[in-house]
Amino acid sequence: MARKNRDTDPDIYHHIYSKTLDSLLTLVDYETVAPLVAGILARYQVIFAIRIYAYTFLGNHFHLLIDAPLGNADEFMENVMREISKRVNKLYGRKGTFWSKRYQDEPIEDEAGAVNCLGYILTNPVNHRLINSSYDWKGLNSIQHTLSGENVKTTFVLAGNKKNPNPQENKLTISYLPSFVNLSLEQRKEKLVAFIREREEIIKKEWPEAELSASEKAQNNKKFGDSVKITNKKREKRFFSHSKAAQEKRAALIERENEYGICSRKYRLGNKDVVFPKFTYSPPQHRRPRIKAFVWAIAD
Numbered sequence: 224m225a226r227k228n229r230d231t232d233p234d235i236y237h238h239i240y241s242k243t244l245d246s247l248l249t250l251v252d253y254e255t256v257a258p259l260v261a262g263i264l265a266r267y268q269v270i271f272a273i274r275i276y277a278y279t280f281l282g283n284h285f286h287l288l289i290d291a292p293l294g295n296a297d298e299f300m301e302n303v304m305r306e307i308s309k310r311v312n313k314l315y316g317r318k319g320t321f322w323s324k325r326y327q328d329e330p331i332e333d334e335a336g337a338v339n340c341l342g343y344i345l346t347n348p349v350n351h352r353l354i355n356s357s358y359d360w361k362g363l364n365s366i367q368h369t370l371s372g373e374n375v376k377t378t379f380v381l382a383g384n385k386k387n388p389n390p391q392e393n394k395l396t397i398s399y400l401p402s403f404v405n406l407s408l409e410q411r412k413e414k415l416v417a418f419i420r421e422r423e424e425i426i427k428k429e430w431p432e433a434e435l436s437a438s439e440k441a442q443n444n445k446k447f448g449d450s451v452k453i454t455n456k457k458r459e460k461r462f463f464s465h466s467k468a469a470q471e472k473r474a475a476l477i478e479r480e481n482e483y484g485i486c487s488r489k490y491r492l493g494n495k496d497v498v499f500p501k502f503t504y505s506p507p508q509h510r511r512p513r514i515k516a517f518v519w520a521i522a523d
Contacts, residue, residue: 228483229328230476231294232502236276236331238340239300242284244323249311251282253362256311260363262377263306265393271299274398276337277344280363281351286344288337294502300326332472334400335464341400342422345369349423352430357419366419368397370412479503 243249250256260280268275273296277288289296308321331337343350348360357366368375374394381391403411464470482500489497490505499505 228480228503229297230330230479230502231291231297232330232476233290233292233294235472235476236288236290236337236340237296238329238331238344239287239289239296239326240284240329241304241326242323244320246283246323248282249315249321250280250285250362252314255314256280257363258377259310259314260307261375261395262379262393263303263310265375265377265395266379266391267299267302267306268396269393270302271295273299275365275396276398276400277341277369278363278365279344279347279360281348281353286347288331288340288344296328300328330476332469332476333464333466334402335466336469337400338402339464342418345419346422346426350426357423365397368395369399370415372397372399372408372411 250260257280264275264278267273271291272293274290274292275287276290277286279286289299291299304322304326312318312321331340345364345366346357348354348362348364349357354360357364360366374396377393377395378390379393380389399411403414406414479500479502483503486497486499486503486505490499497505
């Protein structure tokens with residue numbers, strides 16, 4: 224079976240998520256790990272001209288909503304995943320595999336689907352019943368960043384660079400989906416707060432028990448994501464956009480992935496003249512070949 228292609232279509236949003244090896248809580252330290260991860264996101268966001276709409280990091284997994292106008296989400300994630308692995312491992316004095324497996328990249332076909340995904344990511348701690356309110360989450364979550372719209376100052380130290388040992392300051396920038404862009408700060412904040420509140424109320428109705436007590440809330444903040452599991456189940460239907468355009472785009476994405484699988488099998492059987500569909504790569508690459516460590520998407 225062909226390995227899933229990293230789609231480079233610049234006209235889709237990406238819901239990206241991954242979990243740590245054996246669900247270890249290696250992302251748990253929000254006082255040390257969270258600023259470290261923020262610095263990594265900010266650095267490679269600039270390098271690859273990535274737009275970040277939402278992010279949240281729990282103890283053993285994370286979610287991102289991004290788009291890549293240059294079709295290079297794979298390069299962005301390669302660098303982000305590598306740096307988190309390398310630097311958090313060093314922080315804990317451990318070696319070896321950090322992530323459980325290849326990160327998941329779920330295409331989002333249109334803005335309506337992206338808005339649903341935005342709500343899912345911002346309220347993820349509540350969704351996992353780790354906290355009563357998303358605003359109380361002490362870890363790396365873009366909810367306050369999204370409401371304020373202000374850039375977050377971060378630092379990034381170039382590992383092994385003796386010529387430039389000082390930390391580099393980068394600004395982690397949040398982007399807004401089209402339906403939020405033209406609103407004033409107060410209008411956007413009001414709309415987002417209502418959206419988040421509505422989402423949390425829906426989530427809490429599905430909780431098997433009453434809301435968390437104060438002691439449970441404090442304990443979960445301490446555990447920071449204990450026992451959270453991610454499965455490969457398909458996205459729930461309610462998170463799909465049902466517009467005609469989205470359905471057509473979704474069908475095209477599925478058709479392209481199927482075509483890629485067929486071409487991949489032919490290629491591996493010796494047919495080197497097979498023509499792969501647009502926005503895909505020939506095996507065994509699965510993504511853009513890396514010529515250099517990385518190529519800056521924009522000028523310094």
